[in-house]
Amino acid sequence: MRSVSLIGSKSPCLLKALVDLFTRDRLSTLIAFVVGLTLTSVVPTTAQGESPEVADAMVGDFQWDALPDLPNELGVAGPFVGISNNALIVAGGANFPRPVWDHEKEWHDCIDVLTRSDDGFEWVSGGTLLQRCGYGASVTMPNGVLCMGGNDGVETFDDVFLLRWNAELRKIEIVVFPALPEPCAFGQATIIDGVVYLAGGQNANGDTLHNFWALDLNETADHDQTNWQALPAWPGESRAFNLTVHQHNGYENCVYVISGRNALGGEPQFLTDVWEYRPSTEQWKRRTNVPRPVMGAAAIGVGQSHLYVLGGDDGSLFDQVDELKDSHPGFPKEALRYHTITDTWTSAGAIPQNQVTTNAVMWDDRIILPSGEVRPRVRTASVWSIAPNDPRSGFAMLDYVVLFGYLLAMVGVGIYFAKRNRNTDDYFRGGSRMPWWAVGCSIFATMLSSVTFTGIPSKAFAQDWVYAIGNLMIPVIALVGVYVALPFYRRIDVTSAYEYLEKRFSRNVRLFGSASFTLFHIFRMAVVMSLTGLALAVATPLSPAESVMLMGLLSVAYSTMGGIEAVVWTDTIQTFVLLGGALLALVLMVLGTDGGWSGTLENAFTYDKLRFANFHADIASSQLALWVVILGAAGQNLSSYTADQAVVQRYMATSDQTLAARSIWTNAFMAIPATLLFFGVGTALFGFYRSHPERLDPNITTDQIFPLFIANEMPIGIAGLIVAGIFSAAQSTVSTSMNSTSTTIITDFLRPMNVCQTETGYLRAARLVTFVVGVLGTMLGVTFVDPNIQSLFDSSIMVIGMFMGVLGGLFVLGFTTRRASAPGAMIGAFAGTSTLVYLWQFSDITGYLYTVIGITGCFVVGYLASILLGPETRDLRGLTIFTSTPRRKPGIASNGVQPIEQMPCPDTSGSGV
Secondary structure (H helix, E strand, O other), X not given: OOOEEOOOOOOOOOOHHHHHOOOOOHHHHHHHHHHHHHHHHHOOOOOOOOOOOOOOEEEOOEEEEEEOOOOOOOOOEOOEEEEEOOEEEEEOOEEOOOOHHHOOOEEOOEEEEEEEEOOEEEEEEEEXXXXXXXXXXXXXXXXXXXXXXXXXXXOEOOOEEEEEEEOOOOEEEEEEXXXXXXXXXXXXXXXXXXXXXXXXXXXXXXXXXXXXXXXXXXXXXXXXXXXXXXXXXXXXXXXXXXXXXXXXXXXXXXXXXXXXXXXXOOEEEEEXXXXXXXXXXXXXXXXOOOOOOOEOOEEEXXXXXXXXXXXXXXXXXXXXXXXXXXXXXXXXXXXXXXXXXXXXEEEEEEOOOOOEOOOOEEEOOEEEEEOOEEEOOEEOOOEEXXXXXXXXXXXXXXXXXXXXXXXXXXXXXXXXXXXXXXXXXXXXXXXXXXXXXXXXXXXXXXXXXXXXXHHHHHHHHHOOOOOHHHHOOHHHHHHHHHHHHHHHHHHHOOOOOOHHHHHHOOHHHHHHHHHHHHHHHHHHHHHHHHHHHHHHOOOOOOOHHHHHXXXXXXXXXXXXXXXXXXXXXXXXXXXXHHHHHHHHHHXXXXXXXXXXXXXXXXXXXXXXXOOOOOXXXXXXXXXXXXXXXXXXXXXXXXXXXXXXXXXXXXXXXXOOHHHHHXXXXXXXXXXXXXXXXXXXXXXXXXXXXXXXXXXXXXXXXXXXXXXXXXXXXXOOOHHHHHHHHHHHHHHHHHHXXXXXXXXXXXXXXXXXXXXXXXXXXXXXXXXXXXXXXXXXXXXXXXXXXXXXXXXXXXXXXXXXXXXXXXXXXXXXXHHHOOOOOHHHHHHHHHHHHHHHHHHHHHOOOOHHHHHHHHHHXXXXXXXXXXXXXXXXOOOOOOOOOOOOOOOEOOOOOOOOOOOEOOOOOOOOOOOOO
């Protein structure tokens, strides 16, 4: 395809005088601006109704590439358009023979199909429709193109049918669907999760409709049994030639009804209002008006939160059509874009041709715009393939120096501590000599992770502060960690948390717990790195896969060499970098928002961004109820403080229990200001981009919004440091997973079988296992990269729940009961796992509840099974909250105190500690 670039300009970032000193690439911006003006002035214009002379061009927000023209050289308006079996279908429609002002409109029934092969594109005939028809609605479904209504100039239809391209037979198959509630033309439709929504249009009498109809194709496999449902329509005016399109609003996919026209009292009324319909609540909400009428425009959702309107009729020359005739200049050649989260409209730049009364469809991540009307009575045969531009990162050379310098420094920490590891106790527990405050920072960084750093601000940007209540539960659950879990683990002097499960239940339960933890952290490494790679792709020129490789390899390097001490100290450094960077970013966001602090707060209150709680009982709602947040957060933190080796391992890294308790409280109380800071960053991001919607990048995901700000708006050098901090936050989570997983594999699997025989052998094995686990997690991370993930935060919460729920249930079962037995515990574990797998695959229950459901299922089933199978017969002294007095060895120590017995495991494999 040929390509000609028209380089548009972007306003430089001005965040007060201080930030302006560091504004990046001012010279290149000026050059681009001048070149853009020059090229724009010399691009030739085209006569309306003809293919433009510049067949392919980068214009405004898009790259426009010409596909083969429609076989009908006149083109058509009002065709059915969609994708079926990897082919473009354009069916029906209407046009005027030339000379257009001397002929009446003609309707068509031909079906044209654009197929694609290795040799390129080719139009083929797909047969004919059942009747001549145009100006109906159409949507692309997985099995074809659903066509609804339309007319032929005499009759308006209520017919609904599916066009399906059979590639083998090279023909169109037509399947009849239930008819519309009444005849309708000039409306538009969209589809969300198998439900088709049609809004607007004209009836058989030519009256504009105030209709909103839905066809739920999920209700039955037999579409003949499915009927259209009339839903409450938007509160505004009736309309035709409106836009009906869907996009995610931060909570869920919504239907948007935009613009259109009606004729009240015989006078045309050109509408600019915008209405949003939320399927979960079945309620409409008024949104910001479109800047001008966009009747008959092609509209489509791009990315996760943008709507594009490709032209449209503004009605300005509506009364002069007969007077102007061939002198009519056509419709405005400007695209508009709407951001559903910030509720803002902005220009998307010039377009080479405005084609109205046609549909835009997505074909392999490109927008296809076929045929349509370019001025009254004149159609075009042009077919465009349109892709949003991909702007490069705003990183400067100094940012790269800071980024890679910081990352190499983290590797240096691993090299330094490698010399201090003489045995596995040093490698796994730091010789129990770590400072309590550093261990506390490490626990904080482990729970924080880069997903939190980017995920929480994006969640607050897109939604509100509801999830903040969950983070504020951390100090509450820390009580359990300090007064229940910590004494248990210090008393039995564990290296692996799952040693407790063997002492309490059996070796099989220990191995189940350790294997579950190992799988969890391998998958967690992959999830954290892949999601972080996606988030950072907008801030650096690295691809998501390259970011994953960089994070993984550096983490493998310093974790393999330095052990737990390297992990703890790098975590501590990263904690201060991330908190400091987030605080600086918050200040700059507020300064860059119209109205500063007051403007930020005004936006937050106006758009309900500071909401803390939802009071409802819906367990599947995207707006989590308060009780869901409290229960979910309690379950997640309970599992972390009792059953997560990554946290328990740090209980043993200080010299005594008192210092270990201080580290837990350090993490707990750091969570409060950190929560306020990161949610505040999200709210400030919302205010900043409401003030500057033109700086939003439609190609990014919502989770990339904070990295976008860092890369494009932060001072040079500082941006590199914060991005380095995000990399390192991911590395802190990944390195912790590597070290703790190595700990469980060596302690729970290899040491009991005396595989390595010597301490030096186990130290070498620990490093080898760390390396292998790190490489495996990195490889999985590359394969897990998925730009369609809606929320990093939600995805990570679901992964935690799937694994840690059952593990938490086993520990709660062991700590709080005396009746629970080893067979009962295993039955409970499998029951909890099965329940979570079922919920994941077959229910809409929020993943935020997975952990507490796993704990509850494992505990209830395990306890009942233990009662049925008989009580536990082993000595439980020191292993439950009811038998907390430890069993003591015979004899008296030299200090006159009877020593605590380190109870051997009943298994004869020599696995006791």
